Structure formats: C-alpha cells, structure tokens
Amino acid sequence: MAWDLCAWLSIYLVWDSSKAHPYRGEFVAASVVGEVTVSLAAHGWPHTDAGREARSEEAGVRFDGRSVVRLLVNGHSHTLRLEPRVTLVDALRDRLGLTGTKKGCDRGECGACTVHVDGRPVLACLTLAVMVDGAEITTIEGLARDGTLHPVQEAFLCCDAFQCGFCTPGQVMSAVACIGQGHADSVAEIKEWMSGNLCRCGSYPHIVAAIMRVMASGRDRWVASR
Ligand code: FES
Numbered sequence: 001m002a003w004d005l006c007a008w009l010s011i012y013l014v015w016d017s018s019k020a021h022p023y024r025g026e027f028v029a030a031s032v033v034g035e036v037t038v039s040l041a042a043h044g045w046p047h048t049d050a051g052r053e054a055r056s057e058e059a060g061v062r063f064d065g066r067s068v069v070r071l072l073v074n075g076h077s078h079t080l081r082l083e084p085r086v087t088l089v090d091a092l093r094d095r096l097g098l099t100g101t102k103k104g105c106d107r108g109e110c111g112a113c114t115v116h117v118d119g120r121p122v123l124a125c126l127t128l129a130v131m132v133d134g135a136e137i138t139t140i141e142g143l144a145r146d147g148t149l150h151p152v153q154e155a156f157l158c159c160d161a162f163q164c165g166f167c168t169p170g171q172v173m174s175a176v177a178c179i180g181q182g183h184a185d186s187v188a189e190i191k192e193w194m195s196g197n198l199c200r201c202g203s204y205p206h207i208v209a210a211i212m213r214v215m216a217s218g219r220d221r222w223v224a225s226r
C-alpha cells in the first residue's frame, strides 16, 4: 500500500504544481512516472528485471542472471554459475581449463570442438552449458586411463594421423564414437561418419588408416578400454 499512497500524493502534487507553473508540472509529472515505476519494481511488479531483483534480494538470493550448472566432466563433478548464453566449449576451456577441446569455427562447421555427452558426440560450440546440466561429459583429456592412451589415440600416433594437431582432439573424439556406434566397418563408412570433422592439413587418409587399424586390432580391445 505504501506505493499507492506515494502515487496519489504525487498526482496531487502534479495537479497543484501545474496550476502554479506548467513546466514545473511537467517536471513533477516525469518524476511521478519514475517514482511509481521504481515503486512498482521494488514491490515485485512482474516481468521486470528490477522486480525480480527486488524479490531475489528479499529472499536472500543475489540476482545476476546466471544459472547454477552441474557438469560431470571426465568423472569429476563441477558446479558453475554461468550466464545462459555460455557454450559448452567456453565453459570447458575458460572455466574448467580443459583446453584440449578446440574452438575452430565456433559455428558448427569444423568439428574441432567435438566432445561426448552421455556417450554421444556433440559439437560443444553449438551446445549451451545449461543444456547439459547433470550430463556426463567426456573430453579428450578423459580418454587416457591410468597413464595409458586410448587405443584410438595410440592409432593416431602410429599412423601419423595429424600434422599441426589442431583438429586432432575433435577427430579422436569423433573416431571413438564412430567405432563405438558401429560405423567403422569400411573406408566408405568411416569417411561418411567422420565427414563432420575438417582437417586443414589434409590428414584424412591417415585418420582413416588409424581407425581401420583400431578395427583390425579388435573392437573387443577397444570396448575393454572404455
Ligand atoms: S568449433 Fe565447433 S564445429 Fe567448429
């Protein structure tokens, strides 16, 4: 009710002031609008940031537009406060320091940012961190176990499947998914399922050879390494 009284008192002042001086009346009118707006916001008028902020402060919660996001990355749990616009690749690289995941195009064209979310390959630059709240995420840093490289990583080394290495983390993550999902039974199939990962150095034949090498060494070994 306080803002009701405040508003009525201000309207009376406008009327009274405008009789004495029209410009002063306009000034007071403008003040009234601002005063009533602030008063409405402070009392939780819906759909305004100020209203939400006032209610949040009353509840002892600071309103800053960020969300609490829980990420389980490579077996470690992290709780972050992030703006909703933060992508998964930025959360991994800038907030968790996991810079193995690369940001190439930042628009879903190159595959350099590929990570696994609940076992499925996703482009981290097209995924908002809030979308994967509570999900299990694996990055290139999480593939090796107890100091032993993942068979796909070993095969990339053996087959010289990289030059500058910038695309390699994304290639490896996609290759692991390609084999794991059963899409690596032929060269044509591997090319098709790896087509979302670009390599400016042109290491494609060696990447395909690395995946074929893993398949030749037995998918059972690969499954055991997971
Ligand atoms: S950085 Fe994500 S697809 Fe290129």
Ligand code: FES
Binding pocket: 161, 162, 163, 164, 165, 166, 167, 168, 198, 199, 200, 201, 202, 203
């Ligand atoms: S190894 Fe250089 S971009 Fe692929």
